[in-house]
Amino acid sequence: MSSERDLQILPIVQESVIHNSKTLYNFQSLTASLFGVAAGILGLESYHGFLFYVIMTLLTSTVFYLVRIAPTSLHSSKSLVDTSAYFRSSFEFWTGGLFSGLAGYILTWTLFYGLVRA
Known part of the structure; x- marks a missing residue:
């Protein structure tokens, strides 16, 4: 939890937090559809397809974190995995x-699986 002094130095603006959440949501929705295309083309079925989705989504979150959040966290006194100032x-x-x-992933996964395997 941030102290009052920290919030006075670096205030958390709710509009910025909402904007960051929308940006992350759009990014994750787009990548989920792309992962569905990849899973369908690769012909993944059942648990392998869902495992592919989970791994790729966590990998995407990690890359997003390393590119957008970690460089700014190095300059503050907060922990590296703390995203509460941004989300x-x-x-x-x-x-x-x-x-x-998940819904977009399943939709594109089944569509491209059917197109490639038909």
Whole structure:
């Protein structure tokens, strides 16, 4: 939890947090559809397809974190894995994409699986 002094030095602006959440949601939705295309073309079935989705989504969150958040976290006194200054919660950042992009993933996965295997 941030102290009052920290919040005065670097205030958390709710509009920015909402913007960051929308940007992350759009990024995860787009990549989920791309992962569905890849899984369909590769011909993944059943648990292998879902495992591919989970691994790729967590990998995408990690890359997003390393590119966009970690460089700014180096200059503050906060922990490197703390995303509360930029997002509503760390849980939302790391696992939000698993649930928000699942429908798009399944849709494109089955579409491209059917197109390639037909």
